[in-house]
Amino acid sequence: MTTSIRFLLNDQEMDMTVPPGLLVLDLLRHHLEKTGTKEGCKEGDCGACTVLLGELTDSGMHYRPVTSCLLPAGEIHGKHLVTVEGLNLNHLTIVQEAIVNEGATQCGFCTPAIVVSLTYGLMEKGANFDDEDVKYVLSGHLCRCTGYASLLRAGKLIQQKAHSLTPSATQSENILQLIEKGILPSYFSEVPEKLKRMASIPPGNGHLPSAKFIAGGTDIYVQEGESLPDLAVTLLNLFPEMKGIVQKGKNLHIGALTTFEEFAAHPLIQKAIPRIKDYMLLNASLQVRNRATIGGNIVNASPIADMVILLLALNAELILTETSPTQKDKPMRRIRLRNFYKGYKKLDKSPTELVKEIVFSIPEPDEQIHFEKVSKRRHLDIASVNSAIRISLKDNIINQIHLSMGGVAPIPLYLSQTCDYLSGKELNLSNIQEAMEIAQTEISPISDIRGSAEYKRLLSRNLFIAHFCELFPDQFSLKDLLNIHG
Numbered sequence: 505m506t507t508s509i510r511f512l513l514n515d516q517e518m519d520m521t522v523p524p525g526l527l528v529l530d531l532l533r534h535h536l537e538k539t540g541t542k543e544g545c546k547e548g549d550c551g552a553c554t555v556l557l558g559e560l561t562d563s564g565m566h567y568r569p570v571t572s573c574l575l576p577a578g579e580i581h582g583k584h585l586v587t588v589e590g591l592n593l594n595h596l597t598i599v600q601e602a603i604v605n606e607g608a609t610q611c612g613f614c615t616p617a618i619v620v621s622l623t624y625g626l627m628e629k630g631a632n633f634d635d636e637d638v639k640y641v642l643s644g645h646l647c648r649c650t651g652y653a654s655l656l657r658a659g660k661l662i663q664q665k666a667h668s669l670t671p672s673a674t675q676s677e678n679i680l681q682l683i684e685k686g687i688l689p690s691y692f693s694e695v696p697e698k699l700k701r702m703a704s705i706p707p708g709n710g711h712l713p714s715a716k717f718i719a720g721g722t723d724i725y726v727q728e729g730e731s732l733p734d735l736a737v738t739l740l741n742l743f744p745e746m747k748g749i750v751q752k753g754k755n756l757h758i759g760a761l762t763t764f765e766e767f768a769a770h771p772l773i774q775k776a777i778p779r780i781k782d783y784m785l786l787n788a789s790l791q792v793r794n795r796a797t798i799g800g801n802i803v804n805a806s807p808i809a810d811m812v813i814l815l816l817a818l819n820a821e822l823i824l825t826e827t828s829p830t831q832k833d834k835p836m837r838r839i840r841l842r843n844f845y846k847g848y849k850k851l852d853k854s855p856t857e858l859v860k861e862i863v864f865s866i867p868e869p870d871e872q873i874h875f876e877k878v879s880k881r882r883h884l885d886i887a888s889v890n891s892a893i894r895i896s897l898k899d900n901i902i903n904q905i906h907l908s909m910g911g912v913a914p915i916p917l918y919l920s921q922t923c924d925y926l927s928g929k930e931l932n933l934s935n936i937q938e939a940m941e942i943a944q945t946e947i948s949p950i951s952d953i954r955g956s957a958e959y960k961r962l963l964s965r966n967l968f969i970a971h972f973c974e975l976f977p978d979q980f981s982l983k984d985l986l987n988i989h990g
């Protein structure tokens with residue numbers, strides 16, 4: 505199976521026929537001689553293959569860093585793909601110069617992708633590029649030899665140069681300034697016109713070529729990577745109908761193709777879950793979050809899937825459709841997310857069914873939400889145990905509660921008996937203690953690479969306690985709660 509794609513590779517217009525599931529990393533290195541993009545882990549972990557993917561939006565061009573080792577070639581149709589070669593000027597860029605001046609490169613294997621990500625930081629934040637942004641854009645990169653202190657110093661030098669820019673509201677305004685100052689190559693200003701002339705994303709036409717679905721690709725390429733270019737696949741991102749977040753009455757509807765970053769950046773989500781940005785930082789890396797979809801997290805069905813744990817506590821429902829999302833008259837069904845998982849990676853879903861939307865009620869002003877995660881490494885690591893809660897009180901009586909926990913059962917777990925026990929009870933130490941014991945009977949952790957069963961039981965108690973300490977600091981001190989767990 506092949507597909508025709510037209511896209512911009514740096515300043516060049518490309519017209520090719522490729523297998524839609526071919527990895528962009530392989531396309532660049534093996535077919536297009538763009539070897540500045542490096543192959544490291546080929547699993548999204550090291551960041552060495554980072555490229556920028558630019559799309560024309562209503563507010564001009566918008567670029568995101570993504571790992572090309574998890575990106576299907578069929579998706580770059582109509583887009584601007586920027587590799588490190590596409591950032592070259594006839595002198596060192598300010599990013600390259602800063603890396604050289606601070607000795608922030610040794611073997612150089614990670615360096616081209618780091619140049620790409622730091623340049624993205626300038627495009628996104630312009631004059632406001634600060635220390636936190638430097639860490640944010642570097643968080644998806646591993647360097648085996650230099651260490652990170654010199655990269656942070658290089659980031660400081662870049663910030664100093666960025667101070668000559670005028671603060672602006674959008675990425676496309678920043679890009680224009682970077683072109684004017686000779687920091688980005690001038691061809692970037694012609695990109696919007698060139699993309700307009702190219703075909704836009706081909707419509708789905710209601711036809712799914714295969715039930716081998718690829719959304720963000722961040723699980724499926726890790727699991728089945730090498731075989732996908734040879735298979736007939738459906739690139740779900742070619743169905744933009746499944747993207748976006750809207751409010752309908754008292755509910756939020758999340759398109760299954762919404763990425764983690766889009767979810768966390770959306771004003772409706774930030775209002776509903778005020779700490780969503782902090783929680784998201786515990787999740788994967790910027791490059792992976794720019795691709796990973798909520799629907800993919802749900803269907804991949806990992807027992808420690810972070811978004812699933814959050815959505816279980818939000819008491820979310822799924823809308824599934826047996827056919828293409830573009831055909832409006834086709835049957836849909838709704839199922840509570842907590843009833844979707846039937847066993848390890850066993851779902852209440854036919855192979856041809858799509859998760860179309862995720863729906864949850866907008867939290868009332870008296871409701872609180874919290875998410876906790878413990879992993880071996882704070883960033884870019886999957887959880888040993890994670891947990892989330894949604895709770896509301898009336899006169900210190902628990903009015904409504906939803907609790908979930910991951911890494912403690914073959915499925916992402918909704919703690920139904922614990923919730924049943926706590927509903928209608930007074931929020932006090934003895935009830936929390938009793939609930940914690942009930943939770944212990946609901947979980948069944950096993951020993952694996954993420955920790956022993958005993959350790960996970962301990963973590964599950966600690967995260968349970970952490971929810972109440974975080975949400976009700978006037979009522980519970982860490983000391984009181986640790987006492988109850990002996």
Ligand SMILES: Cc1cc2nc3c(=O)[nH]c(=O)nc-3n(C[C@H](O)[C@H](O)[C@H](O)COP(=O)(O)OP(=O)(O)OC[C@H]3O[C@@H](n4cnc5c(N)ncnc54)[C@H](O)[C@@H]3O)c2cc1C
Binds near residue numbers: 723724726797810
């Ligand atoms: C480096 C790295 C770090 C990661 N860190 C984390 C982490 O910290 N926390 C975490 O939870 N996950 C993490 N992940 C896992 C992954 O990013 C998420 O599970 C992500 O949400 C998967 O979404 P996707 O769109 O990439 O799915 P894909 O890989 O495209 O698809 C996954 C599966 O779901 C199916 N599918 C996808 N969408 C639909 C749909 N709408 N309807 C029906 N079937 C569908 C696909 O056919 C496939 O079987 C990480 C992955 C990588 C590579």
Ligand code: FES
Binds near residue numbers: 544573
């Ligand atoms: S090669 Fe390591 S993230 Fe792509």
Ligand code: FES
Binds near residue numbers: 615
């Ligand atoms: S300089 Fe060698 S991996 Fe970073």
